Amino acid sequence: MALRETRKYSQGSALGGVNPDLASERQTPSFSVEKLTALLDGGEENTRIRRAVVEAIESDPVFSRENQYFQSQNEKYEAAVRKAVHLQKKVREMGWTENGPEFKYIYRALSGEVALLLHTIFMRSISVLGSDKQIAKWIPLAMQYQLIGSYAQTELGHGTYLQGLETTAVFDIATQEFILNTPQISAMKWWPGDMGRSATHTVVFAQLYVRGKCYGVHPFIVQIRSLWDHSLCPGITAGDIGPKMSFEHIDNGYLMLQNVRVSRENMLSKFCEVQPDGTYVRRGSQQINYLTMTAVRVALISHEAVIPLMKACTIAIRYSVVRRQSKLKPGEEEAKILDFQTQQEKLLPHLAAAYAFHFINNYLQDLFNRGYEEIQRENFNMLPELHAFSSGFKAIVTQYCASAVEVCLRACGGHGYSSLSGLPSLCTRILASCIYEGENTVLFLQTARFLIKCFIAASAGHPVPPSVTYLAAVKPGKCPAKSKFDFLSPDIYTQAYQHAAVRLISSTAAKLQALIQSGVKKHDAWNECTVQLVQAVKAHCHYITVKNFAETVERLETKGGIQQIMKHLCHLFALHGIFSNTGVFLHDGHISGAQMDMVTASYLDLLAVIRKDAVPLVDAFDFTDKTLNSALGSYDGQVYQRLYEWAQKSPTNTQVWMLYYSQATSALARAEIVCFSSNKSYTHKSGIRPFNS
Numbered sequence: 276m277a278l279r280e281t282r283k284y285s286q287g288s289a290l291g292g293v294n295p296d297l298a299s300e301r302q303t304p305s306f307s308v309e310k311l312t313a314l315l316d317g318g319e320e321n322t323r324i325r326r327a328v329v330e331a332i333e334s335d336p337v338f339s340r341e342n343q344y345f346q347s348q349n350e351k352y353e354a355a356v357r358k359a360v361h362l363q364k365k366v367r368e369m370g371w372t373e374n375g376p377e378f379k380y381i382y383r384a385l386s387g388e389v390a391l392l393l394h395t396i397f398m399r400s401i402s403v404l405g406s407d408k409q410i411a412k413w414i415p416l417a418m419q420y421q422l423i424g425s426y427a428q429t430e431l432g433h434g435t436y437l438q439g440l441e442t443t444a445v446f447d448i449a450t451q452e453f454i455l456n457t458p459q460i461s462a463m464k465w466w467p468g469d470m471g472r473s474a475t476h477t478v479v480f481a482q483l484y485v486r487g488k489c490y491g492v493h494p495f496i497v498q499i500r501s502l503w504d505h506s507l508c509p510g511i512t513a514g515d516i517g518p519k520m521s522f523e524h525i526d527n528g529y530l531m532l533q534n535v536r537v538s539r540e541n542m543l544s545k546f547c548e549v550q551p552d553g554t555y556v557r558r559g560s561q562q563i564n565y566l567t568m569t570a571v572r573v574a575l576i577s578h579e580a581v582i583p584l585m586k587a588c589t590i591a592i593r594y595s596v597v598r599r600q601s602k603l604k605p606g607e608e609e610a611k612i613l614d615f616q617t618q619q620e621k622l623l624p625h626l627a628a629a630y631a632f633h634f635i636n637n638y639l640q641d642l643f644n645r646g647y648e649e650i651q652r653e654n655f656n657m658l659p660e661l662h663a664f665s666s667g668f669k670a671i672v673t674q675y676c677a678s679a680v681e682v683c684l685r686a687c688g689g690h691g692y693s694s695l696s697g698l699p700s701l702c703t704r705i706l707a708s709c710i711y712e713g714e715n716t717v718l719f720l721q722t723a724r725f726l727i728k729c730f731i732a733a734s735a736g737h738p739v740p741p742s743v744t745y746l747a748a749v750k751p752g753k754c755p756a757k758s759k760f761d762f763l764s765p766d767i768y769t770q771a772y773q774h775a776a777v778r779l780i781s782s783t784a785a786k787l788q789a790l791i792q793s794g795v796k797k798h799d800a801w802n803e804c805t806v807q808l809v810q811a812v813k814a815h816c817h818y819i820t821v822k823n824f825a826e827t828v829e830r831l832e833t834k835g836g837i838q839q840i841m842k843h844l845c846h847l848f849a850l851h852g853i854f855s856n857t858g859v860f861l862h863d864g865h866i867s868g869a870q871m872d873m874v875t876a877s878y879l880d881l882l883a884v885i886r887k888d889a890v891p892l893v894d895a896f897d898f899t900d901k902t903l904n905s906a907l908g909s910y911d912g913q914v915y916q917r918l919y920e921w922a923q924k925s926p927t928n929t930q931v932w933m934l935y936y937s938q939a940t941s942a943l944a945r946a947e948i949v950c951f952s953s954n955k956s957y958t959h960k961s962g963i964r965p966f967n968s
């Protein structure tokens with residue numbers, strides 16, 4: 276399909292066509308936008324399927340997000356549940372199957388604004404940690420929504436330190452049941468999504484006890500509400516945890532268990548099992564029960580971090596070419612704000628990052644799929660690398676994207692702060708991704724454990740996983756760049772990144788070793804190194820991202836200008852990282868001060884190059900107006916008109932409440948609340964006494 280035709284559905288403006296300031300940006304792209312979209316989707320056929328899914332979802336009024344910004348928490352929850360229920364009908368109607376190509380696009384098409392997300396994670400837990408028999412029993416029920424699941428791991432007292440969880444599951448050999456208890460308030464499950472109101476079942480993580488011996492944390496399927504009338508089951512106390520910064524459409528909940536009995540078959544037992552006589556059997560490491568988290572960490576990178584960043588860039592960049600403010604040249608018309616170098620510096624490196632993270636996400640998905648297949652065959656060799664990668668990249672990508680989305684918001688000035696821009700909701704939601712599924716610092720330190728081990732192994736000449744063999748091949752020396760153009764060579768900057776990562780990892784490993792040799796206890800020494808360890812992990816992840824971006828670009832076909840523009844973006848991403856972390860690269864003189872000036876010059880040149888294609892580059896993300904749900908970011912750029920029209924939908928404009936004092940000068944004034952609405956006006960004597968009477 277031709278570009279004009281395929282993107283029609285995202286234009287649909289009743290506001291007077293495309294703003295000429297935005298239209299002019301699309302006149303002469305240096306590459307085929309349609310081809311780039313196909314590249315991002317992994318092929319034209321995928322683009323076609325994704326668009327068909329989006330079309331099916333967006334043309335259905337139940338999935339509308341039109342009034343989202345004016346809804347209360349309760350309305351958001353109800354709308355999200357309605358969508359979740361209707362989605363099942365839609366999926367059947369459209370013939371989308373779980374293993375079919377359409378399935379993976381549904382979440383994006385709904386912008387994640389759907390209830391029962393944790394029901395998906397509940398199912399994922401059973402598929403990942405359950406035996407074949409358990410999968411056969413529970414998954415069909417869950418698929419048909421005959422039960423609604425949740426994932427109850429975090430407690431009031433512990434979220435990070437899972438070994439510290441206090442919920443207990445004691446095996447009763449006589450009845451062949453586990454007895455689950457919340458021994459004290461700190462053991463109350465707190466945060467699980469879908470738990471507050473929706474779930475009938477949940478996977479509870481509890482310390483397993485058999486004959487008085489603790490075997491650590493294990494997952495148990497527990498019914499919490501009646502399938503008949505949704506009342507709480509005996510021994511269960513549950514409810515909603517109250518208002519949050521975002522995720523208002525999800526009922527995050529609390530759960531207390533008092534002598535709740537579940538059958539022996541309810542412990543998920545693909546890897547760990549309690550046999551009828553109480554014998555405990557385990558395949559794989561103690562941490563094998565954490566596998567659901569590894570799977571979700573990988574899955575959320577795209578949906579909850581990279582796609583929100585792509586949306587934020589689309590909104591902020593489109594807005595920045597229709598917003599004119601101040602003059603660049605005296606006597607001329609006011610400039611598009613994207614023509615200010617500082618505005619380019621705010622937005623374009625983040626645009627490059629969105630591409631970089633898209634490609635690293637593809638890499639991670641491949642790694643995960645390979646590792647997961649092996650684990651299914653009970654070969655656990657790849658697990659440490661998988662854990663290290665999923666932890667480090669979950670942390671670096673969510674952290675980067677959360678900051679970048681906030682920059683996009685601020686780059687839109689006052690209008691960015693309006694909910695109608697779509698940016699505040701992206702901003703508050705993405706922040707949560709830095710915390711759930713493992714708080715980022717904690718995850719960085721998990722990767723650090725792996726890197727330090729690999730560094731020690733590599734230094735001793737032992738084999739290490741392919742992603743870290745670079746630690747053994749340390750190439751000391753200086754950056755050979757002689758001019759700013761040399762910094763447009765991936766070899767030069769990738770080498771600089773590698774050098775920085777190796778230096779930070781090796782120097783921290785040396786400090787750790789020295790502390791231990793001087794008599795400091797191992798755990799104290801570790802704690803004394805953690806700030807530098809986090810810095811080292813970030814450098815490692817940054818290096819792998821740059822290297823992967825450069826290698827991806829190398830493999831692209833040269834036709835259609837795609838490779839060329841991706842090269843520019845790759846350079847920009849890499850040089851932005853050096854420019855913003857000068858200390859790291861200057862530290863041991865690998866890059867000199869004079870060379871850093873060259874980096875700066877090349878970096879600033881690239882801003883001007885990417886500026887020309889900024890709008891086509893965000894158009895290639897191919898978000899419809901309905902998906903963006905932004906008065907600033909629509910395809911037609913009719914920003915002011917749309918802001919005004921959307922503001923009219925605010926209940927405060929159809930029903931104005933005014934508080935005034937009828938006897939303003941009297942200390943005994945009574946407050947009157949007057950309500951005007953379009954067709955009636957009445958006075959309510961509230962009896963509020965605003966001053967001490």
Ligand SMILES: CCCCCCCCCCCCCCCC(=O)SCCNC(=O)CCNC(=O)[C@H](O)C(C)(C)COP(=O)(O)OP(=O)(O)OC[C@H]1O[C@@H](n2cnc3c(N)ncnc32)[C@H](O)[C@@H]1OP(=O)(O)O
Nearest residue numbers: 382428434435436437562565574575578662711712713724
């Ligand atoms: C299509 C639809 C898509 C949907 C797209 C998603 C949408 C999404 C929507 C969002 C909706 C919100 C959903 C939030 C849902 C929650 O937030 S659920 C709760 C998540 N909770 C967490 O992540 C807790 C974080 N904490 C942990 O993971 C662990 O406690 C820690 C921090 C890793 C430490 O564990 P520990 O057992 O104390 O381990 P530790 O002593 O540090 O290490 C022991 C060994 O285990 C290893 N290890 C630790 N963890 C692992 C692991 N996972 N694997 C392998 N090895 C491991 C370590 O590497 C270490 O190895 P060695 O170095 O000894 O060889």
Ligand SMILES: Cc1cc2nc3c(=O)[nH]c(=O)nc-3n(C[C@H](O)[C@H](O)[C@H](O)COP(=O)(O)OP(=O)(O)OC[C@H]3O[C@@H](n4cnc5c(N)ncnc54)[C@H](O)[C@@H]3O)c2cc1C
Nearest residue numbers: 426427428429433434435466467468707711712713714716
């Ligand atoms: C929106 C949302 C949805 C959620 N959904 C679910 C759900 O469905 N199911 C569920 O079970 N849970 C859920 N959670 C809980 C979530 O997984 C935890 O909050 C998260 O894992 C962080 O744990 P914590 O709250 O204990 O943080 P803490 O560990 O208390 O973190 C506080 C601070 O302590 C630091 N810290 C803690 N330990 C260490 C350490 N070892 N080294 C260095 N620093 C450390 C952290 O870096 C952080 O700065 C959700 C949370 C949110 C926000």
